[in-house]
């Protein structure tokens with residue numbers, strides 16, 4: 001028997017007899033408790049039982065790795081199908097992939113309900129305990145077809161996917177088997193910690209014309225603790241869901257009659273947005289930005305120059321044609337496709353809802369002759385743009401069709417890029433810090449060194465990439481460089497925030513651009529008297545106000561810091577008699593621009609508190625006999641903690657300080673280490 005060399009991740013090379021399995025190699029290297037459920041053989045995922053036939057590298061895959069959890073999920077889908085077919089003998093498995101959070105499997109079977117999931121889950125756990133070995137078996141086409149002749153769905157896959165005469169593999173556990181390429185866990189005891197979460201319906205191949213199927217979703221984790229923490233995070237995510245909180249707290253509304261993905265900011269949500277905009281604007285002014293306003297539409301010609309039209313048409317609302325022209329074309333019997341062609345070719349003009357603010361800002365730059373003394377020119381606008389997201393992709397405030405970017409365009413010289421990128425980054429840091437979003441990472445998108453699709457000169461790119469790198473470095477947070485992730489027109493920096501339940505949200509970006517100044521032929525007169533081309537920096541670090549506020553709602557679980565809370569104080573009277581004092585307190589607070597709501601109605605104090613806490617004010621100000629007499633207030637915090645007999649003047653002063661300092665959370669009620677939540 002011949003020998004092979006197996007290279008381990010630490011560089012060790014061991015010699016083994018040909019035919020040794022991954023399990024044996026890994027056990028030899030790491031001991032019996034290695035915990036791996038599959039292995040990379042020369043970088044390709046393989047089963048632990050794979051026999052090695054030539055020299056190669058072997059690296060174990062742990063269930064906690066990204067690949068490992070994927071294999072675990074996919075294996076759990078098989079187990080689900082085994083359990084369902086044992087419990088429902090007529091059920092036909094179709095497909096069952098791993099997905100982002102868990103797995104699902106689609107079955108042709110009579111409908112079931114959530115109540116049925118318990119028995120299926122129990123069956124899965126029973127089968128996992130039996131701990132059957134999962135076996136990979138190669139079959140030729142004929143054998144394959146005879147294994148699945150009872151299942152038209154699998155046959156359809158086999159007939160489509162396999163070239164004539166080619167075989168494939170099945171994975172067998174006990175008597176049950178499925179068509180699959182693998183890899184899978186070596187045995188079923190790996191799948192003890194499963195939880196079936198929901199059942200819904202789906203169409204075979206996602207096609208509404210085809211058969212309706214039953215889809216069962218589930219979760220699987222390598223340990224009991226991990227499963228519990230995943231379930232807890234899902235519960236927490238549901239509570240924090242900005243679509244639910246947005247409704248409960250009356251922050252925004254989406255109305256089918258207005259249109260999908262178009263956000264109506266209600267008065268309370270508008271307060272949050274306005275406060276944020278004011279906060280960002282303050283720092284923009286401090287950094288020397290100029291505020292501009294531009295319209296929501298622009299001519300097609302503008303976007304022909306910028307390159308947004310006719311490219312990217314599928315992600316935009318269709319163009320608008322001028323009224324007179326429309327009538328003329330209609331009279332001539334022009335068809336829709338002729339109209340589209342005329343627009344594409346530039347033979348007729350029209351307008352477009354703006355998909356980007358950049359071309360408008362470019363026109364402000366070029367409205368005057370510019371010299372090096374004007375640079376850097378920093379134009380900022382909370383600019384609303386429109387993109388045609390597919391209706392299936394639209395979700396709450398985070399995926400919408402109309403949104404307002406915290407946009408700005410900086411027109412700079414080559415030498416100014418580094419400092420200006422740094423300035424953009426500083427702004428992000430200030431704002432994230434104030435909002436307590438301390439867990440974020442940064443991705444620097446660089447060009448692919450092997451591609452020539454990029455505009456601009458290579459030395460200029462080197463400099464700009466260095467600028468992005470050192471700016472990212474300066475943040476002192478986790479950052480990565482990603483080759484090939486730059487746009488064709490310049491390198492960029494992306495911000496990804498991680499929330500308390502470890503979900504990641506991509507927010508905005510800072511982007512260097514060598515392309516638009518070229519397309520619009522922008523120039524400035526240098527101090528050498530010659531004309532030069534400026535470089536543009538696009539930056540919208542928080543993405544859009546819609547997305548940012550959506551993320552913030554979930555980040556704070558609706559419990560905003562006082563400065564962002566829509567109604568900061570809800571004043572509640574104990575009885576009719578304290579109406580007048582309540583009004584007086586409210587007037588004093590309003591005078592200081594504190595947002596107040598008064599409830600001097602007849603309900604009991606207990607009922608009033610229960611009603612008002614749903615709206616998550618920073619404070620409930622409770623006023624009764626003692627308070628009115630002594631000109632004091634009693635405060636109740638969100639968690640139910642209370643403090644009484646605060647002198648009114650002191651309360652107002654402290655509250656104003658808390659708001660102007662943008663304190664991370666309301667802090668006028670000392671914590672009593674108890675919580676109602």
Ligand SMILES: [Zn+2]
Pocket residue numbers: 074078171178179180181182184
């Ligand atoms: Zn499989």
Ligand SMILES: [Zn+2]
Pocket residue numbers: 356357358409538539
């Ligand atoms: Zn831009």
